[in-house]
Amino acid sequence: MLESIIWILLLGFFGGQVAHRLKVPALVGMVLVGILLGPQVGDRLSAEVLDAADSLRTIAVMVILMKAGLGLDREKLAQQGTVALRLGFLPAACEVVAIAITATWLLGLDFLTGLLLGCILGAESPAVIVPAMLRLKSLGWGVKKGIPDAILTGSALSDVLMLLGFSLLLSFLAPGAGGNQMTWLGGLSLSPWLMLPFQVIGQIGLGILLGWAIAHILVLLLARQNWTDNATQDALVVAGFALLLVVLAEAMPFFSGYLAVMAVGFFLIELDAPLARRLRHGFDSLWTIAQIVLFVLLGASIQINVLSDIWFTGLLVLAIGTLVGRSLGWYFSTLGSNWSRSERLFLLPGNSAKATVQAAIGALPLAHGVIGGEIILAIAALSILVTAPLGAWAIPTFAPKLLTRGEVDPTKVTVDRSVVLLAAIDTSALAIQVLTKVAELARRSDAEILVLHVIRLDDPQAIKWLAEQSKRLLADIRHRFITTSGAVPEAIIQTAQTWGATEIIIGKRGHRSIEEVLIGSVSQSVLEISPLPVIVVEEKHQ
Known part of the structure; x- marks a missing residue:
């Protein structure tokens, strides 16, 4: 059997x-x-x-x-x-x-x-x-x-x-x-x-x-x-x-x-x-x-x-x-x-x-x-x-x-959609915090992660370090580490759309309000132009 x-x-x-x-x-x-x-x-x-x-x-x-x-x-x-x-x-x-x-x-x-x-x-x-x-x-x-x-x-x-x-x-x-044969129902045959x-x-x-x-x-x-x-x-x-x-x-x-x-x-x-x-x-x-x-x-x-x-x-x-x-x-x-x-x-x-x-x-x-x-x-x-x-x-x-296509009601059916999270990181220590946060989110939703580094300075050792940290922190999650070049905000948005990402996770430095510190920054630019939801991870100092 x-x-x-x-x-x-x-x-x-x-x-x-x-x-x-x-x-x-x-x-x-x-x-x-x-x-x-x-x-x-x-x-x-x-x-x-x-x-x-x-x-x-x-x-x-x-x-x-x-x-x-x-x-x-x-x-x-x-x-x-x-x-x-x-x-x-x-x-x-x-x-x-x-x-x-x-x-x-x-x-x-x-x-x-x-x-x-x-x-x-x-x-x-x-x-x-x-x-x-x-x-x-x-x-x-x-x-x-x-x-x-x-x-x-x-x-x-x-x-x-x-x-x-x-x-x-x-x-x-x-x-x-x-x-x-007859069937009886309430005395009636x-x-x-x-x-x-x-x-x-x-x-x-x-x-x-x-x-x-x-x-x-x-x-x-x-x-x-x-x-x-x-x-x-x-x-x-x-x-x-x-x-x-x-x-x-x-x-x-x-x-x-x-x-x-x-x-x-x-x-x-x-x-x-x-x-x-x-x-x-x-x-x-x-x-x-x-x-x-x-x-x-x-x-x-x-x-x-x-x-x-x-x-x-x-x-x-x-x-x-x-x-x-x-x-x-x-x-x-x-x-x-x-x-x-x-x-x-x-x-x-x-x-x-x-x-x-x-x-x-x-x-x-x-x-x-x-x-x-x-x-x-x-x-x-x-x-x-x-x-x-x-x-x-x-x-x-x-x-x-x-048939004609209409709006799906997610309260009535399960909508099958793979979740892809894009984590945009640089070569600073903030990358560890971004990777830790995106790993937490991915484990909750069984998502895949796309780790993106936009190259601004050609530093092979720094890129190797980012790849190693991604592999270590995302060991139990399906992920891909990629690099690209160009204007950072535009490169992040374009990559997210190309790979079908559902959310973008990016870091910001400092303890001041986001309005005070991000004017003209990469994070602020991504927030302003992204058609996708953006999660901002604030830097934490030890």
């Missing part, structure tokens, strides 16, 4: 990095590693790991759904609320019907079995869509109209509907499952079909209500009573509660555990934004590991051997379901909205990826003896192989072409 975990983590990580360097989504490399390690090819994963694959995938999906909840924007959702709700029902429902009709025509399945196949294929993949939408939000694509938020919310609601429909149809089609609306309302309503309650409990424990000491412990506690919701939903299927997890993150933003910000960073770190486990195990679960006889027909079913059924649903979902034609077109790459749900339930019809179960399994595997990498590539590729 430990050997399998090593294979998953190391090969999954490097497979993702190789794909990334080839300008291909990292998940493609991870899925390919899973296929190679899985029982279909290399058979390098132990039975214990394969048996635990569903549970491990559940943990990974919980992490990404919490990230989704922590990234939702209430104002944008209010702006696009009806669109988000329609995206949660219409595209998937239209796709299910289109697939059912196509499956009866091309595959010879009866209509109910075609609907079962449609419910499997109609579910959208949070593992692909959520990180892609959060990435778009961090870059500002589509944020002005709340397009990523609408897609995130609609995707979660869509999966609730598809899983309910799948459970209902499976109860009818599985031999001996008792699908025609209702068939499973009539119970479906109540189940949908319960799954969504109870999921949101439980998410609201858990969010209040977490704020009480973590923000008001301070039961934790750092952000890592915050993330651990919240992940535990979120996983508890998912487990309870499996044991008591009256609410959607995944929707409840998203609701926890959403309400945490509203109740305590500083706590949400800390959790956002914590779950970003958890996702770094969870995505490797998720996509490698996803690849290992794909049944390659069942694709040989069905791949062409399966592709046709997927194409008709997406291009006819789902496109019709997208049209009605955005009808009357303020979305432009290009923004509506973005739903094709942005809202079509399938992976996680298909891997979880694709084999269940075959296991329950449903006629045509082997065909369903084959097409579910094909949908993962085709749409997951295609969606992961298409979303960042077409977003700049189809």
Whole structure:
């Protein structure tokens, strides 16, 4: 088992990095590693790991759904609320019907079995869509109209509907499952079909209500009573509660555990934004590991051997379901909205990826003896192989072409930006104090440091001394020592802009006020002309 975990983590990580360097989504490399390690090819994963694959995938999906909840924007959702709700029902429902009709025509399945196949294929993949939408939000694509938020919310609601429909149809089609038995509700005898609306309302309503309650409990424990000491412990506690919701939903299927997890993150933003910000960073770190486990195990679960006889027909079913059924649903979902034609077109790459749900339930019809179960399994595997990498590539590729860029709200998403600090030093003893200060700042923000010396007098020994002091004081920090020449203030500003520095740190001598001592000095000139923040380190005498 430990050997399998090593294979998953190391090969999954490097497979993702190789794909990334080839300008291909990292998940493609991870899925390919899973296929190679899985029982279909290399058979390098132990039975214990394969048996635990569903549970491990559940943990990974919980992490990404919490990230989704922590990234939702209430104002944008209010702006696009009806669109988000329609995206949660219409595209998937239209796709299910289109697939059912196509499956009866091309595959010879009866209509109910075609609907079962449609419910499997109609579910959208949070593992692909959520990180892609959060990435778009961090870059500002589509944020002005709340397009990523609408897609995130609609995707979660869509999966609730598809899983309910799948459970209902499976109860009818599985031999001996008792699908025609009556279900009792408050003394009334209702068939499973009539119970479906109540189940949908319960799954969504109870999921949101439980998410609201858990969010209040977490704020009480973590923000008001301070039961934790750092952000890592915050993330651990919240992940535990979120996983508890998912487990309870499996044991008591009256609410959607995944929707409840998203609701926890959403309400945490509203109740305590500083706590949400800390959790956002914590779950970003958890996702770094969870995505490797998720996509490698996803690849290992794909049944390659069942694709040989069905791949062409399966592709046709997927194409008709997406291009006819789902496109019709997208049209009605955005009808009357303020979305432009290009923004509506973005739903094709942005809202079509399938992976996680298909891997979880694709084999269940075959296991329950449903006629045509082997065909369903084959097409579910094909949908993962085709749409997951295609969606992961298409979303960042077409977003700049189809969406408009708006202002990023850093209170809702983690904005990835490397911090580079420029320390401008001369050959005086003040250089030590500047280097000490910039080292302190870099350790707080995990920044890189650019140490700059503008040569005014050609003194090789002095420059060597500066390089040695930089190496000594910045030994545990990524840094670069460079020299340049020219007018000192202009050289500092130009170098900072060339290297993408975020702040400039420079020293000043004397104990008088900065207004008295810096008129006409290098420090004052940098302060006056710099477009970047400048930190001035005052000389301290021993």
